Amino acid sequence: MTNSPTLSRRNFCLCCLASLTTAYVSPRQAFAAARNIVDSLKESAGLAEITTYKLRNNVALLEGSGGNIAVYCGRDGKVLIDAGISASRPRLSQALADLGSQPVANLINTHWHFDHTDGNQWLHSEGANIIAHENTTRHLRSAQRVDDWDFNFPPSPQGAVPATSINMDTVVELAGTRMAIACFAPAHTDSDVSVHLEDANVLHVADVYWNGLYPFIDYSTGGSIDGTIAATEKIIATVDADTIIVPGHGHPVSNLGELKQYREMLVTIRANVASLKAKGLSADQVADARPTAAFDDKWGKAIISPAFFTRLVYKGV
Numbered sequence: 638m639t640n641s642p643t644l645s646r647r648n649f650c651l652c653c654l655a656s657l658t659t660a661y662v663s664p665r666q667a668f669a670a671a672r673n674i675v676d677s678l679k680e681s682a683g684l685a686e687i688t689t690y691k692l693r694n695n696v697a698l699l700e701g702s703g704g705n706i707a708v709y710c711g712r713d714g715k716v717l718i719d720a721g722i723s724a725s726r727p728r729l730s731q732a733l734a735d736l737g738s739q740p741v742a743n744l745i746n747t748h749w750h751f752d753h754t755d756g757n758q759w760l761h762s763e764g765a766n767i768i769a770h771e772n773t774t775r776h777l778r779s780a781q782r783v784d785d786w787d788f789n790f791p792p793s794p795q796g797a798v799p800a801t802s803i804n805m806d807t808v809v810e811l812a813g814t815r816m817a818i819a820c821f822a823p824a825h826t827d828s829d830v831s832v833h834l835e836d837a838n839v840l841h842v843a844d845v846y847w848n849g850l851y852p853f854i855d856y857s858t859g860g861s862i863d864g865t866i867a868a869t870e871k872i873i874a875t876v877d878a879d880t881i882i883v884p885g886h887g888h889p890v891s892n893l894g895e896l897k898q899y900r901e902m903l904v905t906i907r908a909n910v911a912s913l914k915a916k917g918l919s920a921d922q923v924a925d926a927r928p929t930a931a932f933d934d935k936w937g938k939a940i941i942s943p944a945f946f947t948r949l950v951y952k953g954v
């Protein structure tokens with residue numbers, strides 16, 4: 638069902654970044670290092686190989702260009718769920734061609750972040766109609782600042798802006814298969830949607846779920862730890878043991894059991910951070926107390942360091 642990913646340059650880069658953010662540095666230094674996440678991800682995508690995972694019923698996953706990308710190959714056209722980063726266009730185009738000669742007819746963005754929408758323009762230029770939550774459309778149309786990335790994004794070019802916006806759960810038939818698009822209440826951002834490919838029982842859940850990594854939470858555009866936990870619980874309530882769950886980041890092929898472990902991690906760390914904050918500790922003091930320690934070996938080795946994640950939780954409790 639899956640290829641065996643080799644050690645790509647992307648992995649190498651993320652490992653370097655991980656060591657930067659988990660070596661012996663103060664929480665404040667670790668936080669500053671992680672703030673370069675936008676440039677790091679773009680640079681990684683420019684170098685990374687694309688790894689293809691073939692699932693069932695003509696669904697594949699592509700890893701290596703920002704967020705995980707799902708592809709449905711219909712008889713006459715492909716549907717992409719997320720667009721990745723434009724720097725990887727040549728390798729992404731090749732990976733798509735290897736799946737079949739159909740053009741990309743439709744693209745669904747799971748939320749507005751650059752590592753899921755940066756490829757919108759080139760995919761649109763090749764004929765893709767773009768569908769997204771209305772808040773994704775709104776955020777792409779105007780300049781955005783994400784404080785925790787210390788990054789200002791300019792408005793996107795017109796071709797990158799979704800032509801079709803939704804603001805409620807919507808079932809669409811694209812390339813001959815049914816896809817249920819479900820809108821989350823604000824979670825990772827205020828623009829998150831999941832996409833369920835019903836025939837294949839594959840569910841892309843956006844950046845609500847990071848598989849094996851502490852998640853980023855974008856408070857600048859409506860995200861929160863409590864919203865992230867609530868969204869995770871919504872997914873758990875709607876999937877079954879056979880559902881292939883696709884996280885926004887981390888190993889792209891996941892399942893209900895792994896998602897439950899992720900929820901448990903979020904809930905426990907939230908409680909630990911809330912209890913320390915309630916005692917009057919500052920964000921630095923809480924990070925120094927290492928409220929994530931029991932989970933760091935499994936979740937804290939990649940791009941969002943334990944100290945960075947602690948601060949993201951601290952903001953929301």
Ligand SMILES: [Zn+2]
Nearest residue numbers: 748750825844
């Ligand atoms: Zn995101």
